[in-house]
Amino acid sequence: MDEQVITGTTAAEIAASVRALHERGALRRGDALPPVRELAAQLQVNRNTAVAAYRLLAQAGVVVARGRAGTVIAGVEAVAQEGYAADSVLRDVGTGNPDPGRIPDLSSALARATGRPVLYGEPVIDPALEARALAWVRDDLPDPELRITVTNGAVDAVERLLAQALLRDDAVALEDPCFLASIHTVRHGGYRAVPVPVDAEGMTVDGLRAALDAGVRAIICTPRAQNPTGATLSPARAAALRALLADHPYVLVIEDDHFSMLSQRPYETLIGPGHRRFALVRSVSKFLGPDMCLAIAATDPETADRLAFRLSPGTTWVSHILQRLVLAQLTDGTVLREVADAGRHYASQNAAFAARLTERGLPAEAGDGLNLWVALPVEARIVAERLMRRGWLARTGDEFLLGAHPAPSHHLRLTVHDLTAEEAARLVDDLVEAAGRSAPRS
Structure with a gap:
């Protein structure tokens, strides 16, 4: 980027200049802007004026501050979505969906x-x-x-x-x-x-x-x-x-x-x-x-x-x-009873699946909700890849992490409440094997 193309003597003028460069494509997502002190010197303005210009740009969503990495042009970051994965032939056990059969008519x-x-x-x-x-x-x-x-x-x-x-x-x-x-x-x-x-x-x-x-x-x-x-x-x-x-x-x-x-x-x-x-x-x-x-x-x-x-x-x-x-x-009253029954169903199905995993040497505990949060002895990404080869699509915990974590996630989030008894047994077998556990099947 040619840093001299940013112009202006007021915060509003400087911000408008950066926005115009962004709109014309001269500045693209991820491009770094000059440090505040450097920009102020180039434009011969007070440092506070440059700070105010960058604040205006941040409030407008044009730039984002990256700490020591400086100020960069912002972009729309992809975020994983809930629900069924698109265009997958695998059995999706990461949907987070309720059971359609448990939704009242x-x-x-x-x-x-x-x-x-x-x-x-x-x-x-x-x-x-x-x-x-x-x-x-x-x-x-x-x-x-x-x-x-x-x-x-x-x-x-x-x-x-x-x-x-x-x-x-x-x-x-x-x-x-x-x-x-x-x-x-x-x-x-x-x-x-x-x-x-x-x-x-x-x-x-x-x-x-x-x-x-x-x-x-x-x-x-x-x-x-x-x-x-x-x-x-x-x-x-x-x-x-x-x-x-x-x-x-x-x-x-x-x-x-x-x-x-x-x-x-x-x-x-x-x-x-x-x-x-x-x-x-x-x-x-x-x-x-x-x-x-x-x-x-x-x-x-x-x-x-x-x-x-x-x-x-x-x-x-x-x-x-x-x-x-x-x-x-x-x-x-009928709907409320169906809802109460659904809540008990989700809880019992998750608890049963967690108990089977625990019996097979992969300790798991069912919390509350539609899903199970399963701790793994190895990286979740490795287990998820092995499950894919067995016909399952699972979500790794990495998709849900926010901060800077020292290591990849060792968790899977599984939606198992709508599995048949046969499917649940097969997923337990495949998950135990994918996680590297060798306890005998019950």
């Missing part, structure tokens, strides 16, 4: 979801759904000022919650390993992900303390059925994290309780009684189906007001037909 609910048309200017939330949503969250989040917002799924809720509170390049604490959609949302929103390690009891206290010391303005936490690990906050861990957050009441805490009605574990929260910015997000995707793109966000009043501006009538409010359809199912 919509036929009876459809008849009850009809009603008079809703017009511009009317309330964006169906009053009956709002009341049902409040009842759903009151026991777990008893704040008297709790407000409900309806969004197009949990990912939409998280994206809008971050957008109403943050600027580009603000820091967000994420669990490490982390849910793929959260990684995607934070990266493409232009925020900086700060990893917080997760153990069997959830986010670690030391990890969250370090993230708060690093200046995070938001925290995304999965209180139970953490994806990919299956971890659930213990009461002691939740209390310790709340105590830590008591000194940071204005940090936005987003709890993504994605498994909610399917979970076999009690709900524990990071949100203390004095916390000022928070959201408990519960979607219906895991138990009513991924195509039911609806979630409720229970928030403090100010957050609710800000979200309302981003979900105003005439733009992106959630269809009232969909709201009524969800309400019809959430108030149907």
Whole structure:
């Protein structure tokens, strides 16, 4: 790059010059910009002017700061996606999907979801759904000022919650390993992900303390059925994290309780009684189906007001037909029994598979959620490649890692709840052999 092509004497002019070079293709993704001091000398401007120009570019998503590697032109980074792998003939055991046979039938609910048309200017939330949503969250989040917002799924809720509170390049604490959609949302929103390690009891206290010391303005936490690990906050861990957050009441805490009605574990929260910015997000995707793109966000009043501006009538409010359809199912005793049965099914299938692995010399423990997080004695990549030769497609833990890790992942995330007994037995055999274990088959 010819560094002299950047021009300008004010921060706005310098930023505009870099943007113009990027738009013309003279600067491409990954190209390094001159160091601040060097650019200031070349343009004969104050160093603070160059700093302000780079800040404007970062806020616009044109550049990204890489620490000692300098400031470079930004680009859209590829992020692994949930769901079935495209164009694969292998048996996919890394999907993270619910069992379609365990999703309640919509036929009876459809008849009850009809009603008079809703017009511009009317309330964006169906009053009956709002009341049902409040009842759903009151026991777990008893704040008297709790407000409900309806969004197009949990990912939409998280994206809008971050957008109403943050600027580009603000820091967000994420669990490490982390849910793929959260990684995607934070990266493409232009925020900086700060990893917080997760153990069997959830986010670690030391990890969250370090993230708060690093200046995070938001925290995304999965209180139970953490994806990919299956971890659930213990009461002691939740209390310790709340105590830590008591000194940071204005940090936005987003709890993504994605498994909610399917979970076999009690709900524990990071949100203390004095916390000022928070959201408990519960979607219906895991138990009513991924195509039911609806979630409720229970928030403090100010957050609710800000979200309302981003979900105003005439733009992106959630269809009232969909709201009524969800309400019809959430108030149907038969559907609720089917959901409860599905939750027990996922738990029992995962526990049985983990027990069989353990018997074969590959210790595994079933957490909560749709998946199993299986620890391996060798690199997950090696095991995944060996499984491919046996007809299986699995996800390695590397896809879910955030921070700089000293070694490749030694975990696989497996979705096994929908396997037949024969398929499950074969996968156990193949996984044990691929991991290098030689215990005899039972």
